Ligand SMILES: Cc1ncc(COP(=O)(O)O)c(C=O)c1O
């Protein structure tokens with residue numbers, strides 16, 4: 001199995017190299033050259049299997065022999081043993097025909113753990129085999145950072161540098177990152193937005209001298225190793241409700257487009273998916289794009305679902321590549337226009353292809369709060385604000401006969417202020433995090449300047 005860059009000017013790589021490389025050297029994102037296919041019989045056979053078994057089945061189709069089966073099996077078993085629910089990603093019926101896929105039973109209470117617990121072990125395995133170290137960099141609006149730090153803390157093969165926008169995460173998200181004292185963990189608060197953090201990460205990847213010097217690797221969903229692990233729960237959820245004999249729709253609270261793109265991958269691999277619904281908060285660039293055919297930046301507004309306060313939705317590039325006939329030149333033009341003028345127009349055929357498989361909706365702050373309150377009153381269930389965006393949008397998008405699965409992407413206790421404002425109930429953190437606010441913090445605050453981050457990393461990395 002080889003992976004190709006969306007921009008067509010970087011070498012095709014095998015699984016291990018694609019995972020270590022993160023962002024392609026031409027600035028593009030890696031995608032498999034072909035989509036592995038599962039027959040209906042193979043999908044049906046996944047029903048009732050343990051999560052780690054399904055994870056091995058799906059992920060091994062992309063690994064192409066780069067990692068021996070026994071090692072890959074051990075990696076997925078260890079990764080999913082860190083989850084506190086026996087099903088790893090359980091599903092429950094919120095109202096007739098509308099299901100919640102709970103993705104927050106991992107160590108940091110957000111869906112990012114599902115991929116990050118896998119990715120850290122895979123990277124560790126590859127680096128140890130090669131006898132080298134790597135410098136990991138990541139940008140976070142809150143959840144990726146805490147999940148990555150938890151997954152990589154104390155690992156001998158890596159130093160990890162996480163950039164978050166100063167003051168724009170929830171206090172608990174910040175504490176989950178900044179109270180980790182392992183020597184290989186470095187937190188940087190950037191005076192800017194998440195998009196600024198993500199832009200610094202991409203600029204550093206495009207600085208080839210720096211990248212080679214520190215052996216730079218990434219943990220954002222620009223890394224194929226993240227997406228591949230997120231494909232798995234689309235299969236487990238769908239088969240638990242009767243796939244492949246029934247079609248499902250999924251609603252996904254969306255920011256960087258990684259999670260919903262994993263659903264698209266599952267569909268390309270043969271899972272019968274009716275529709276993928278993009279749920280955005282007030283930062284609704286993706287909904288506007290589907291409506292108008294123009295991706296146009298308008299500025300980021302802080303919301304109660306801060307992890308989705310994103311305008312440069314990285315993985316949309318992967319969908320554009322697929323929908324525009326895998327034409328790297330077209331992708332380069334669109335991405336150049338985004339960089340130069342803050343927008344681009346989708347080719348009509350790509351827009352039509354996207355509209356055929358996706359729909360989009362928005363929950364503003366009022367609708368988000370109302371959904372948290374109503375779901376608590378009607379079902380006795382506390383939604384986190386990101387999941388509430390999904391539940392609101394799913395409500396409007398649901399069609400009779402087709403089950404709707406909304407991805408519950410975070411535990412409500414990560415966002416107690418928003419939940420309390422809507423319901424009067426402050427959700428409590430689980431025991432292993434209950435003293436979080438009493439733990440000492442360590443972080444460095446830097447201006448939004450890529451040079452400062454580069455110097456910071458050079459002074460501290462051991463790669
Ligand atoms: C809780 C939560 N929900 C939804 C999202 C959006 O996911 P994605 O960036 O993959 O679109 C994020 C951040 O990524 C998140 O942390």
Ligand SMILES: N[C@@H](CCOP(=O)(O)O)C(=O)O
Pocket residue numbers: 139140141142143144145219220221222255256258307308314
């Ligand atoms: N919402 C994310 C932003 C980064 O997304 P990623 O999936 O590309 O890592 C976060 O919580 O940090």
